[in-house]
Amino acid sequence: MQDIPFLSVPDMLRQNAARFQGKLALKYRKQGKFVTLSYAEFYERALMAARGLKKCNVKPGERVAILSENRAGWVIADMGILTVGGVTVPIYPTNTPEQIEYVLNHSEARIVFVSSKFQYSKLLRIRETIPKVELVVSFERFLGEPELPVCTFYQLSEIDLPVTESEKKQLEAGIDCIGPTDLLTLIYTSGTTGVPKGVPLTHRNILFDAFYTSRKAVVLRECEVHLSFLPLSHVLERTIGYYMMIMNGSMMAFADSIEKVPENMMEVKPTVMVxxxxxxxxxxxxxxxxxxxxxxxxxxxxxxxxxxxxxxxxxxxxxxxxxxxxxxxxxxxxxxxxxxxxxxxxxNMxxxxxxxxxxxxxxxxxxxxxxxxxxxxxxxxxxxxxxxxxxxxxxxxxxxxxxxxxxxxxxxxxxxxxxxxxxxxxxxxxxxxxxxxxxxxxxxxxxxxxxxxxxxxxxxxxxKELIITAGGKNIAPQPLENELKLDKYISSAFVYGDRKPYLTALLVPNMERLLEFAREKHIDYYDMDDLVIHEPVTRLMEQRLAEINSHLPQYESIKKFVLLPRDFSIDGGELTPTLKLRRKVIYEKYKDKIEGMYVENGN
Incomplete structure (x- = not known):
């Protein structure tokens, strides 16, 4: 692994801030307009954040949490944490207060960065059960409550005071002390089942992955523009969409939201996306x-x-x-x-x-x-x-x-x-x-x-997700679900059948196509709950399913289905933050509907 020219992630930013100092590193929305930071400015802001964290007595190896959507503050805070030898603990912004409570207590973080008052309000709700948390640092300005002190990121960083030469020398001496085997992050798996587990990853783990992924890709250039929208809390975006971009001297542009990605692509004109x-x-x-x-x-x-x-x-x-x-x-x-x-x-993609x-x-x-x-x-x-x-x-x-x-x-x-x-x-x-x-x-x-x-x-x-039918057949649900989703009338699918005589499915229709079908057939309905149980709609879906089943082995065919009036979602608990099905949650939520498809067979 001697090919990797960096000892740590802060060392990588320090080297590339000198190498690419005039190049743009970050692009983000501020007061309605996109603004940018060069590599030199990004490094300066990271040093300011590190200076503030040192004044908060953050020691090497100490865990500091970030509860935020993707934004420039996320990566600046992360680099500041790492510069003082700290360990970043990312928390999905979609997490519930109870999930946040578990991560903060398990990681023993005493400082939490938040994006907004909305995320801060989650912490307030669990204040009594997160005793180790001493300070909240917010990327946006708002008034906090006495029981949970909050300061702005600008206040922590003392943004109006440039980093002095002596401060820079002291902070960079700290960077020199960070080794490849030191802990970089503690990521709690969102998990499709059970309690999340903390995954500790070192600087060597991440740098190896970013370096050799980039080398294998071959085609990545210094002038890449990456539109970031997948949560930075997720290791894929963190390593490939963030650290690897910094490693190559590329620019990260932050999408306003997942919903705004199509619009942001036209504005930012990215060349790569994760x-x-x-x-x-x-x-x-x-x-x-x-x-x-x-x-x-x-x-x-x-x-x-x-x-x-x-x-x-x-x-x-x-x-x-x-x-x-x-x-x-x-x-x-x-x-x-x-x-x-x-x-x-x-x-430009x-x-x-x-x-x-x-x-x-x-x-x-x-x-x-x-x-x-x-x-x-x-x-x-x-x-x-x-x-x-x-x-x-x-x-x-x-x-x-x-x-x-x-x-x-x-x-x-x-x-x-x-x-x-x-x-x-x-x-x-x-x-x-x-x-x-x-x-x-x-x-x-x-x-x-x-x-x-x-x-x-x-x-x-x-x-753990393999379906073993009553007949002893081992069936993988994901390929089947992907096959179902290719149909123009099906948006999402969940296949079930463990220890059952046949497979069944929960299907979410493509609402646009379904509404178009309803207009064509002059179906009179009250709302989506009513529409999905209309006979012409169920008959249509039976025909679509029969066509799909005709290409499948008998034991993999879907015998019965239930149409759902709304899609699976993160807020509904059916999806992980990276949009994977939480199979146990879906089963429990729709247990009556699923088991009802087996009643006739006495199961």
């Missing part, structure tokens, strides 16, 4: 919604272009050969169709990175066809996160790519993927039993089931 599959599913669905509204001639042109693109991508990236005629046809398709699609992403959950093969291939390649990878919080991904030289749709350098991946007898490499955590925080279960003989047990073929890793499902 996301989870749900965004790509929604974009794919939206594009085909628009195609559905086109004239017959334009629809035919679109589908011709997709067929040409499919052959071209297969020939160029998989078979490594292409003919002049095919290249000519693709250029025509690109000029007439794909180029116009790319304009909706700002016009070069590639996406996807992780966090399996991306449907059809959707991935579609993005490559239209000239917006998705480099799909695989990893977990415990692996910093990346352990493998596809790049332009090695890609197989449906796989999560090949391993990073110095990283070993193998399968256990039951198909569970095991990983060994420098990016693996040392063990769960205060959880020796869980550590012993997950780390054995240097190998990390991922809990994911998969296989390796010609070096490419394929994930089939989570070990």
């Amino acid at each position: 996301s989870v599959p749900r965004l790509f599913e929604k974009i794919y669905s939206r594009i085909f919604e628009n195609v559905h509204q086109m004239s017959v001639v334009k629809r035919k042109l679109f589908h011709w272009a997709i067929e040409v693109g499919k052959k071209y991508v297969e020939a160029r990236y998989i078979e490594k050969r292409t003919s002049p005629l095919l290249a000519f046809k693709y250029n025509v398709a690109d000029r007439l169709v794909f180029g116009k699609l790319r304009e909706r992403f700002g016009g 070069r590639l996406f990175c996807s992780g966090g959950a399996p991306l449907d093969k059809t959707i991935n291939e579609f993005f490559w066809i239209i000239g917006l390649p998705i480099l799909e990878g695989y990893g977990l919080t415990e692996t910093s996160p990346a352990v493998s991904f596809n790049n332009f030289d090695q890609v197989r749709f449906g796989s999560v790519g090949t391993a990073l350098e110095h990283t070993e991946i193998k399968t256990a007898e039951d198909g569970e993927l095991l990983i060994r490499g420098p990016q693996i955590m040392t063990g769960y925080y205060k959880e020796p039993a869980a550590t012993g279960e997950s780390l054995q003989d240097g190998w990390f047990k991922t809990g994911d089931i998969g296989y390796i073929e010609n070096g490419f890793v394929y994930i089939t499902d989570r070990k």
Whole structure:
């Protein structure tokens, strides 16, 4: 690992602040307009934050929490914490007060950065149960309560007082004392089940992952513009969308919100983005919604272009050969169709990175066809996160790519993927039993089931989420759910059937398509709850499901379904902050509906 030129993350920022001092590092909205900070200014602001934290007596190894949405203050606070040798504890801004209470008490953080009064109010509600918290630092100005002191980030940083040479020298001496094996962060897994576990990651873990991911990607340049919207609390955005961007001298631009991403893409004109599959599913669905509204001639042109693109991508990236005629046809398709699609992403987008959950093969291939390649990878919080991904030289749709350098991946007898490499955590925080279960003989047990073929890793499902039917069949629900979501009338799906005689599903319809269908059929309904139980709607969904089932083995077919009037959500508790299904929560919430689909069979 001697290739990595940095000893710690603050050392990386210090070096690159000198190397790229005039280049833009951060872009964010302030009072309605986008403003920027150069690398030199970013470093200066990080030193100011570190100065304030030192005055608050933050010691090396001490945990400091950040409860905030993505914004410039998040990364400046993070760099300030790390500069004094502290350990950043990110907390999802969507977390409930009870979830926040657990993380703060378990990590023993006494200082918490918050984005707003809304996040501060969550802390007030649990004030009596978080006795170790002494100070709240807010990125926005508001009046706090006496029982929970709050100051602004500007006050902590003493923003009007430049860092003196003696202060800088003292702070940089502290940076020199931070070693690769020192703790950088304590990330609490959002978890699809159970109580979150604290994952400690060192500077070496993160720097290794960012460096070798960048090296494997090959194509990343210093002039990249990254639009950040996936939560920085999540290790994927943290390592790949933040630290790796700083490592390469790229610029991070912060989206106003997940909802504003399409609008922000047109404003910021990013070149790269990190996301989870749900965004790509929604974009794919939206594009085909628009195609559905086109004239017959334009629809035919679109589908011709997709067929040409499919052959071209297969020939160029998989078979490594292409003919002049095919290249000519693709250029025509690109000029007439794909180029116009790319304009909706700002016009400069070069590639996406996807992780966090399996991306449907059809959707991935579609993005490559239209000239917006998705480099799909695989990893977990415990692996910093990346352990493998596809790049332009090695890609197989449906796989999560090949391993990073110095990283070993193998399968256990039951198909569970095991990983060994420098990016693996040392063990769960205060959880020796869980550590012993997950780390054995240097190998990390991922809990994911998969296989390796010609070096490419394929994930089939989570070990604990496999459905074992009453007939003894092992069925992975995620591929089935992805198959269902490809239907134009289905937005979300949850497949169930553990220890049952057949599979059932909770389906969330594509509301736009459903409302269009209701207009066409002159269906009279009161609200969405009423619409989804109307006979023409259930009959339509039965027909769609029959078509999907016709392509599946008998034991994987969906025998019954219930339509839900609203989508799964983070606020509703059905999704993790990274938009993965919380299967146990969904089952408990809709238990009556699910079990009702088995009543006739006496189960």
